[in-house]
Amino acid sequence: KAGVTQTPRYLIKTRGQQVTLSCSPISGHRSVSWYQQTPGQGLQFLFEYFSETQRNKGNFPGRFSGRQFSNSRSEMNVSTLELGDSALYLCASSFPRPGTSGRATGELFFGEGSRLTVL
Amino acid sequence: AQTVTQSQPEMSVQEAETVTLSCTYDTSESDYYLFWYKQPPSRQMILVIRQEAYKQQNATENRFSVNFQKAAKSFSLKISDSQLGDAAMYFCAYRSGDYGGSQGNLIFGKGTKLSVKP
Numbered sequence: 001k002a003g004v005t006q007t008p009r010y011l012i013k014t015r016g017q018q019v020t021l022s023c024s025p026i027s028g029h030r031s032v033s034w035y036q037q038t039p040g041q042g043l044q045f046l047f048e049y050f051s052e053t054q055r056n057k058g059n060f061p062g063r064f065s066g067r068q069f070s071n072s073r074s075e076m077n078v079s080t081l082e083l084g085d086s087a088l089y090l091c092a093s094s095f096p097r098p099g100t101s102g103r104a105t106g107e108l109f110f111g112e113g114s115r116l117t118v119l
Numbered sequence: 120a121q122t123v124t125q126s127q128p129e130m131s132v133q134e135a136e137t138v139t140l141s142c143t144y145d146t147s148e149s150d151y152y153l154f155w156y157k158q159p160p161s162r163q164m165i166l167v168i169r170q171e172a173y174k175q176q177n178a179t180e181n182r183f184s185v186n187f188q189k190a191a192k193s194f195s196l197k198i199s200d201s202q203l204g205d206a207a208m209y210f211c212a213y214r215s216g217d218y219g220g221s222q223g224n225l226i227f228g229k230g231t232k233l234s235v236k237p
Contacts, residue, residue: 003163033224043210045224056224090164107154108225110164 002027004111006091012117018079021114025072025093031055032074033108034066037088046089049074081118088113121146123213125228132201133236139186140196140231142211149173150216153187153194154225159207167209170194172216198233206235 005024013019025032033056034046045058049068066076072093078085092108122145132138144153155167170178170187177185182199198205211228 035225042229043225043227045226048224058224107166107169110156112163 004091004093004109006089006111006114008114009112010115010117012119013081014119015081015083017081018077019081019116020075020077021089021091021116023074023076023091023093023111025074025091026095026109029093029095029109030072031094032068032072033092033094034074034076035090035092036060037090037113038086043090046076078116083118086116086118088115121148121151121213121215121226123211123226123228125209125211125231127231128229129232129234131234131236132198132205134201134203136201137197137199138201138233140198140209140211140233142194142196142228144192144194144211144213146192146213148215152214152216153185154212154214155183155185155194155196156210156212156227157205157207158210158230159204164210168196201235203235203237206233208232 004026007022023032031050033048035043036046037043046060046064047054047066048056052068063079068074090113091111094108124143126141151172153170156164157167158164168178168180168183168185170185177187184197186195208230210230212225214225
């Protein structure tokens with residue numbers, strides 16, 4: 001079973017540009033979450049999608065946005081890039097525990113991340 | 120708001136020895152999950168162990184076990200018989216209870232870097 005796939009793995013952008021990152025969850029997983037990881041702030045929750053709907057959103061500016069498609073694949077977009085957006089962006093997928101009316105197991109399966117450098 | 124604190128930025132252990140990583144959290148909720156995730160260098164993060172708050176019994180997974188003290192809001196990870204492959208960043212994380220099928224969001228601690236000496 002293929003794991004969570006994130007593309008691209010590495011990218012370099014300049015200030016003011018925008019970037020789109022892609023995440024393909026494990027087959028059958030319907031929840032996709034995005035996290036930003038930096039040395040200073042650690043791991044911070046960006047947003048979560050479930051069945052194409054944004055369910056939760058972290059405390060990030062509106063420049064950070066995302067969406068989820070009908071096949072559960074997700075994209076996140078960062079517009080007007082700033083130096084501080086340099087980070088490892090992690091995507092994680094999850095599947096509700098079977099037989100419990102969709103109660104999530106709580107286990108997240110992470111991708112290897114997309115490392116964004118903003119110059 | 121919930122917070123997770125890992126007070127040990129770095130730890131070191133001798134191969135085959137036992138090490139305990141500390142984690143404390145703050146919450147007013149009664150239904151929640153606690154996790155330890157492992158992030159090896161340049162590799163993806165994986166779940167080590169999970170504890171549901173309503174379960175009194177401490178979770179164990181092979182060489183990994185937790186000491187869950189709900190009243191003290193403490194959730195430490197014990198690694199027994201440490202192996203070289205255990206070297207990684209370890210993150211303690213908190214998640215609120217059932218979100219009706221969604222996974223909510225995880226609140227992570229800053230992490231503890233574990234080194235294993237041969």
